[in-house]
Amino acid sequence: MLELLVVMGILAALTAMATPQVMGYFGKAKTQSVQLQIENINTALEMYYVENGSYPSASAGLKALVEATPEAPRWNGPYLKNARTLLDPWGRPYQYSVTDQGEYNVYSLGPSGKGMKKPTSAASANRSWADNG
Secondary structure (H helix, E strand, C coil), rough: CHHHHHHHHEEEEEEEEHHHHHHHHHHHHHHHHHHHHHHHHHHHHHHHHHCCCCCCCCCCHHHCCCCCCCCCCCCCCCCCCCCHEECCCCCCECCECCCCCCEEEEEECCCCCEEEEECHHHHCCCCCEEEEE
């Protein structure tokens, strides 16, 4: 009986030490997933631009990559597989905006859902997110 308690204590200690490390790996995997998903969205936005002469408006949003809109008569999509690709690993929609200069911003609200630093251009979209929460 005592041996069983000792083994259980050792297992509990090992679990307590390993859990934070495993959770860190999951967080890192989600971060890498966001970066890859934003790269895919950027590619889809560029294909949309080539065919339509502009990026989707802020009001049409990223949904214009999976569904035709009246503002894009030459729409030849879908540019992404389905609408689920517009959700980050935490289940929240990616944020999208277009500047007056015709550049776009794509970013995730991150694990906290409270907000992220907005990238200043499409080129930095996949590198510029850091949790503010």
